[in-house]
Amino acid sequence: AQSxxxxxxxxxxxxxxxxxxxxxxxxxATPYLFWYVQSPGQxxxxxxKYFSGDTLVQGIKGFEAEFKRSQSSFNLxxxxxxxxxxxxxxCAVGAGxxxxxxxGTSLTVIP
Amino acid sequence: ETGVTQSPTxxxxxRGQQVTLRCSSQSGHNTVSWYQQALGQGPQFIFQxxxxxxxxxxxxxxxFSGLQFPxxxxxxxxxxxxxxxxxxxxxxSRLRGAYEQYFGPGTRLTVT
Numbered sequence: 001a002q003s004x005x006x007x008x009x010x011x012x013x014x015x016x017x018x019x020x021x022x023x024x025x026x027x028x029a030t031p032y033l034f035w036y037v038q039s040p041g042q043x044x045x046x047x048x049k050y051f052s053g054d055t056l057v058q059g060i061k062g063f064e065a066e067f068k069r070s071q072s073s074f075n076l077x078x079x080x081x082x083x084x085x086x087x088x089x090x091c092a093v094g095a096g097x098x099x100x101x102x103x104g105t106s107l108t109v110i111p
Numbered sequence: 112e113t114g115v116t117q118s119p120t121x122x123x124x125x126r127g128q129q130v131t132l133r134c135s136s137q138s139g140h141n142t143v144s145w146y147q148q149a150l151g152q153g154p155q156f157i158f159q160x161x162x163x164x165x166x167x168x169x170x171x172x173x174x175f176s177g178l179q180f181p182x183x184x185x186x187x188x189x190x191x192x193x194x195x196x197x198x199x200x201x202x203x204s205r206l207r208g209a210y211e212q213y214f215g216p217g218t219r220l221t222v223t
Contacts, residue, residue: 004153032210043115043201043214044154051210090153094210097167099144101153 006102023091032094115215134202
């Protein structure tokens with residue numbers, strides 16, 4: 001069965017520090033992978049996606065993610081975090097007509 | 112280009128009642144999906160509509176039903192509301208064959 005795991009429920013980083021959010025997936029075929037961000041009380045905004053090709057993908061707001069098939073991972077990174085990045089981050093897998101989301105990682109940014 | 116819109120923003124219902132939530136898809140998008148997001152959880156896929164027919168469903172009971180209209184807008188109907196139905200309900204639209212989906216702001220449903 002398809003599933004998405006985000007091992008870190010909550011992460012705190014200092015403004016200007018680097019960030020990595022982890023995502024592992026379980027899916028039998030080549031996955032379609034996504035990262036979304038959700039601010040409090042808001043819908044989800046697409047940060048980036050991976051369908052095929054280059055395993056390092058660039059997204060909006062300075063985010064990037066790397067697909068590693070051998071590790072079934074799709075980790076999100078940002079070199080320098082801004083206070084406005086504080087939000088909930090969700091990794092998702094597209095499989096057929098369905099999408100599976102992880103439980104999210106809450107990011108706190110301290111000055 | 113108009114994004115995904117949902118109405119109402121908030122809703123309070125009593126257990127046993129029925130509710131209808133509405134979604135207008137992004138311009139040109141012909142596929143609509145609905146998700147339930149409980150507090151502190153990730154979105155859970157309810158179902159998807161394409162050409163006015165349901166063509167994918169998650170693990171939700173039949174009292175969750177939907178409609179899609181010729182203009183691709185959609186409704187989510189929930190009958191016999193239960194306390195556990197309290198959640199943020201998200202609508203997302205995309206083009207058939209494209210995996211990128213775009214979300215609306217959601218409807219916050221509270222069942223008392």
